[in-house]
Amino acid sequence: MDRRQLLAWAAGTAVAMTLPGIGHAQDFPTKPVRLVVPQAGGTGNDVLARALAEKLGQAWKQPVVVENKPGANGTLAIQYVLGQPADGYTLFFAGVSNLAFNPFLYPKLPYNPSKDLTGVAMLANSPFVFVAAPALKVDTFQDFVRMAKGRPGAISFASGGIGNSTHLAMELVAERTGVRMQHVPFNGAGGATSLMTGQTPVMMNVVAGVQPFITGKKLVPLAVTGDKRQPALPDVPTFRELGYDVQVPGWYAIVARAGTPASVVQQVNADINRVLDDPQFKEKLGFQFLDAIKGPPSEVERYMKRDAETWGPIIKRLNISL
Template identity: 55%
Template sequence: MNHRRAALVLILSAAASLAATAASAQTYPTKSIKIVVPQPAGSGPDTLARTLADILGKSLNQSVVVENRPGANGTLAANYVISQPADGYTLFLAGVSNMSWNSHLYKTLGHQPAKDFTGVAALANTPFVTAVAPSLGVKTLPELIKMAKAEPGRISYASAGIGNSTHLATELLKARTGIQMQHVPISGAGGPTAVTSVMAGDTPVITTVPVGLVPQIKAGKLIGLAVTGERRLAQLPDVPTFKELGIDLDIPGWYSIVARTATPGSVVARLNAEINKALETPEMKERLAGQMLTAIKSTPADVLTMTKRDSDVWGPIIERLGIAQ
């Protein structure tokens, strides 16, 4: 009798849980949703998040706001999101560095991205462009490689900080081509300051996302040497891909939306569906095109698959560089 009663209790509990989950899906959201961005206001990820927030606000019939928490390569924002309830009302605009690289870059990170976050939806991926200052005197990537091999360590390259994608991307370029260049991390305003340093010829090489480089390349203030990806950028039709040049340089630059682990599956599914729909809207297509991003329609599970993939590939690279803090 006791066994039957216990079984009945389990059945009723499971039924209650399913009912609660169903009710959660039907009622969510009942209050404002927050998207936490680990970059400052006005940055590329920030404008991407604000466009998404506007679209989601309309489709969910609820306010969606963006909160900027920059610093420490995204760890401040990540730790904040983890400190909030796992209810789907605090989301994190997480990039590959936040999800795949930081666990290798920081010995005392304070969280484990693959365990503490659950994927909601991937958003987009960015290519990378290697560019140089005109004063360096090279116009093609083979010319840069030849110069760097002739004078190992003389040429310097800029990045937006140790462990930043601009740092790791150029280190991978060095590894793939066998060249040596001196790394100069540029602090302060991040990417734009690094690009300014390149244009001035102080640190004449950089590998970074194209959104900040294309106008400068078109104006002749920088020279584009190569771009990642399967095809040339429409905005830079004369700049070849690394693959065209016979160099295997695959650099992930994806953004995603994640939530704290234990967020109800029904809420995650609802958000995933709405974000995938948002990627098809004219507003989001315009935003992505303006930043030269490629949309990624995904399932929630795809985010953690991407996280593990890029952690496995880049963990050994970070270890070899000896840059863990």
């Protein structure tokens, strides 16, 4: 190779190194990637994770295998991830509770989210809806507040477990409205089912978790979180419209073990952001009433820090611990 050819080759290599997916991380992945989900198969989180895994697998020409490891509000799954090499081949499908709530819920949490994990990409955020059993016979959220204030401590509410976002969301509602209720925790989707069987009359849940029951007239939606009404529930007012500051984060993100090469993190981030623009994936987000969140890896840390600072004091004030 003469000097002119050598210079041309060097220039071409420099250009290639600046292109997405080209350069140091170009060999990733060369084998299957695991996406660890801290919920059981068939849950809303699992459905979203599998849709993401399918799209990433197509882009990478490598299988992305979803592994379900439920238990202890994500702690078991995270411990598993931390036991794997920090090479990007084991990713964790995190929710806000795993990264922002758990440090305040567990006195002896076996991991530190900010030190043991590194943000890869934000995915989406879910609005919450306050639902009531038809048997309660309330037509508006104001009706419920009046009823609850007239019967302090007599009305129970369901959740997906102690410290679960559905639990904390309702505790915030109680605090903001000045009502007192009894908490009845369930595992997984059991909370919504309990409303229909008459065990508990009210609950806060992500919209996707109860929308089929709302459509079937088995649950009555009374208020939603967010700055605007949900297109799927146009007649349901926001808490803000009703004069209550009830903002509940319901976001999902992808994280990896700390120490994962920055080049791999950047590549996976870019590929996930492209998936978020994919029309088919957008449609799946819509089916689950999720709003996509695009951004650099640092967005995960920003969201985590924001909600830890907001919800840490609330969890301490309510004296919730696991």
